Structures are given as C-alpha cells and as structure tokens.
Amino acid sequence: MRLGFPDVVDDVTVRLVASVVLGAGVVALATGWWQMYAVLAADFILRASLGPRASPIARVVLQWVRPAVSAAPRPTPGPPKRFAAAIGAVLTTLAAVAGALHSTGGSATAATVVFAIGAIMVVFPALEAAVGLCVGCVLFAGLMRWGVVPERICLECADITQRTATALSGQRGTPATPVNRL
Incomplete structure (x- = not known):
C-alpha cells in the first residue's frame, strides 16, 4: 500500500467517501451517539x-463502492482535499472530546459544541456529495490567494474560480499527472 496524499484524485471517489461521512454524521447527530465522531476523527x-489509502472509509469506497459506479474518473487536485480532511479531523476530534465531556460531566456547553459541529459535519459532506462543493477546498483556495498557502503546494488549484467555471460548463481539463482513484 502506497501511503501519502496523491497530487490528483478522482472526484467521483471523493464524493462517494463524502456520502459515507454524511451518513455517519447524520447517525451521530440524530442519535446523539458522539462516539461516532471519534471513529470519524x-x-x-x-x-x-x-x-x-490509509483511511478505512476511503478503502471500502475504493474497493467495493467505486467499482459499482459507472461514472468516468474526474481528476481533481489532491492538496485541497487533504486540507479538507484535516479540517474534518479537527472538527470531529473536537466533537468527540466535547461529547466525552458532556457524557461525563453533563456540560450543556459541551452538548452545544457537539451539536454545532455535528451540524457542520452533515452540511459540509452533503455539499461535497450532492453538488461537488468542497468547502475545505474553497477555504484552501482563499488561503492560497491571501498568500498563506504557497502556490507551489498546488499549482493546479491556485485559481479555484476557473476550475469551478470549467466544471459548471461541462468542459473537462486534462491533468498533467494521471488520476489516482484515491
């Protein structure tokens, strides 16, 4: 198994992974089962x-779900997706810790934090899964525009506006590197 985040990933696979995260987020939010956030974290x-390839969710999607989906691979830059995963890691870790605090001490503040993060962990994956809008990727592009993230990290994604316009018009770009399913 080759570890490391690829420069180019398949957007179809990414959206399928987001669908699984969405399902887990809905279950956690609807049931109050905060331990699900620890699993997601x-x-x-x-x-x-x-x-x-180190992610159990992504591996399941790659091995069993993606082969059943006939859509052609859609290459997309990997670094913004990695940034989005890091945001997910921070949010779900905070939700898991807040959930533990709430369950051990009954903190109303901790319960509010879990609910707020839970709502975010439903909305963000829903946007990715349903319409391909990666909120973390939009933030990544903004950080690149402001000079916080150097352009060398992702030359292909320095201008997310152009990529979004191209995607909406139905045109396909050809990446400099071959698409990695994940």
Whole structure:
C-alpha cells in the first residue's frame, strides 16, 4: 500500500467517501451517539496524515463502492482535499472530546459544541456529495490567494474560480499527472 496524499484524485471517489461521512454524521447527530465522531476523527486523521489509502472509509469506497459506479474518473487536485480532511479531523476530534465531556460531566456547553459541529459535519459532506462543493477546498483556495498557502503546494488549484467555471460548463481539463482513484 502506497501511503501519502496523491497530487490528483478522482472526484467521483471523493464524493462517494463524502456520502459515507454524511451518513455517519447524520447517525451521530440524530442519535446523539458522539462516539461516532471519534471513529470519524480517526479516519480523517489517517486520511489527512497518511493519505486516502490509509483511511478505512476511503478503502471500502475504493474497493467495493467505486467499482459499482459507472461514472468516468474526474481528476481533481489532491492538496485541497487533504486540507479538507484535516479540517474534518479537527472538527470531529473536537466533537468527540466535547461529547466525552458532556457524557461525563453533563456540560450543556459541551452538548452545544457537539451539536454545532455535528451540524457542520452533515452540511459540509452533503455539499461535497450532492453538488461537488468542497468547502475545505474553497477555504484552501482563499488561503492560497491571501498568500498563506504557497502556490507551489498546488499549482493546479491556485485559481479555484476557473476550475469551478470549467466544471459548471461541462468542459473537462486534462491533468498533467494521471488520476489516482484515491
């Protein structure tokens, strides 16, 4: 298994992974089962730090779900997806810690934090899964425009506006590197 985050990933696979995260987020939010955030946090940490092949969710999607989906691969830059996974890692870790604090001490503030993060962890993956809008990727592009993230990190994604316009018009770009399913 080759670890590390690829420069180019398949957007179809990414959206399928987001669908699984969405399902887990809905279950956690609807049931108050905060331990689900710990499971998601572990997966996001593995994905952000070691790459998608280290993520159990991504591996299941890649091995069993993606082969059943006939859509052609759609290459998209990997670094913004890694950034989005890191945001997911931070948010779900905070939700898991707040959930533990709430369950052990009954803190109303901790319960509010879990609910707020839970709502975010439903909305963000829903946007990615349903319409391909990666909120973390938009933030990544903004950080690049402001000079916080150097352009050399992702030359292909320095201008997310152009990529979004191209995607909406139905045109396809050809990446400089071959698409990696994950």
